[in-house]
Amino acid sequence: MFKKIRRFSSKVTKQDSDTEDFYHEPGTLPGTIIIDADASPSVIKLIDYDQTNAIHKQLATPEECAVYLDTESVSWVDVSGLGSEDILQRLRTVFDLHPLVLEDIVNVPERPKVEDYEDQLVIIARMVLPKAKSNGFYSEQVSLVLGKHYLLTVQEEPERDCFEPVRARIFKNKGIIRKQGADYLAYTLLDAIIDGYFPVLEDYGEHIEDLEEEVIVRPTHRTLLKIYQVRRELLQLRRAIWPQRNAIHSLIQDGNELISDEVRIYLRDCYDHAVQVMDMVETYRELASGLMDVYLSAVSNRMNEIMKLLTVISSIFIPLTFIAGIYGMNFNTEKSPYNMPELNWYWGYPMCLALMAVIAGGLLFFFWRRGWLGNTSSLDD
Known part of the structure; x- marks a missing residue:
């Protein structure tokens, strides 16, 4: 059969x-x-x-x-x-x-x-x-x-x-x-x-x-x-x-x-x-x-784009986290004039936020000038 x-x-x-x-x-x-x-x-x-x-x-x-x-x-x-x-x-x-x-x-x-x-x-x-x-x-x-x-x-x-x-x-x-x-x-x-x-x-x-x-x-x-x-x-x-x-x-x-x-x-x-x-x-x-x-290759490039975006975000927040970490420490300014005197400034908080904004903007400008923010895997390219 x-x-x-x-x-x-x-x-x-x-x-x-x-x-x-x-x-x-x-x-x-x-x-x-x-x-x-x-x-x-x-x-x-x-x-x-x-x-x-x-x-x-x-x-x-x-x-x-x-x-x-x-x-x-x-x-x-x-x-x-x-x-x-x-x-x-x-x-x-x-x-x-x-x-x-x-x-x-x-x-x-x-x-x-x-x-x-x-x-x-x-x-x-x-x-x-x-x-x-x-x-x-x-x-x-x-x-x-x-x-x-x-x-x-x-x-x-x-x-x-x-x-x-x-x-x-x-x-x-x-x-x-x-x-x-x-x-x-x-x-x-x-x-x-x-x-x-x-x-x-x-x-x-x-x-x-x-x-x-x-x-x-x-x-x-x-x-x-x-x-x-x-x-x-x-x-x-x-x-x-x-x-x-x-x-x-x-x-x-x-x-x-x-x-x-x-x-x-x-x-x-x-x-x-x-x-x-x-x-x-x-x-x-x-x-x-x-x-x-x-x-x-496309999946790898897509993963690289995701990792690049995450790296850029991490790079921006690292210095900001550093500043926030410093001012999060509990120092007594009455004991020493060197224990963060800016905590008693009238414009201390706005100045800290302004410094963070300047650092973030400066990093974004630096990344942009280096071409790290462009989409290198677009269909037109």
Whole structure:
């Protein structure tokens, strides 16, 4: 049987986390699949198109796909949800999938990769989408099975994906997508998946800028938690895009007959986008790590400002306390003319207060001329 290790962050839910890992116990039967109890029911949708026509419909049974697999038109079978084991097993029969392919598709998350199964090419990818009302992102596995005239895609969740622009291009007959084969369709979906990382990273760029200002102006313990959260989520993005970049590179280099030379040229552009995403992720990770040093410096500077203020106050009151201490001593002026004769002066008390004020003012002026009263850690500086 399978066991699953789950580690969650506070921003990424179970469906969003790409830090879950499956591992086999010794003796596990290869091809065993595990259906999560909370997985969405499987829904099958078909888009079949050629240069002149395009149809879109929802299929009631997996067997309805069979008539479209050997036609000259391109058939895109999109399965959303991994909660129906019966449907998934029947799809395996219809598409003649290897048991290990179904295992990779169902037992998510799987490391992004490319597998060659003679007349089929299996591509495992990870799709991310930004959350609309909060920081963080949704993440799910997308599995692509490429045949000669068909493409089977399997998604974890039916509610969201980044393929709507591709569907619009098919039905509106924009570009060359309806003049190309199933390999070009696979490229467009991979390109949409890679491009989906850019809005997520744009949100993280803005979030890091806000954190930089917060770290400098008003660092708190909550700021530290935010920095840790950003670093953890960027690590999840790195774990998703790094093997995905290598998988796209292998599609370009392996020379599989299911991918034409023309499509390989397009895949090179997709690979460049993946490299760009990887560079952005690494840059933001370095910025997030640098924020930790800035936070520690800001907290240290804030403590120094507090200690400086306390030191200035203490320095002013030390001589005043000295004067008050002297005149607090009980000397009898009748015994000696040197026992504080000023205690009997008519203006003795006002003179003492005036002396204290002059000393305090003089110290403040001295500190000001030395620049010790300025705020050396302001945002403008």
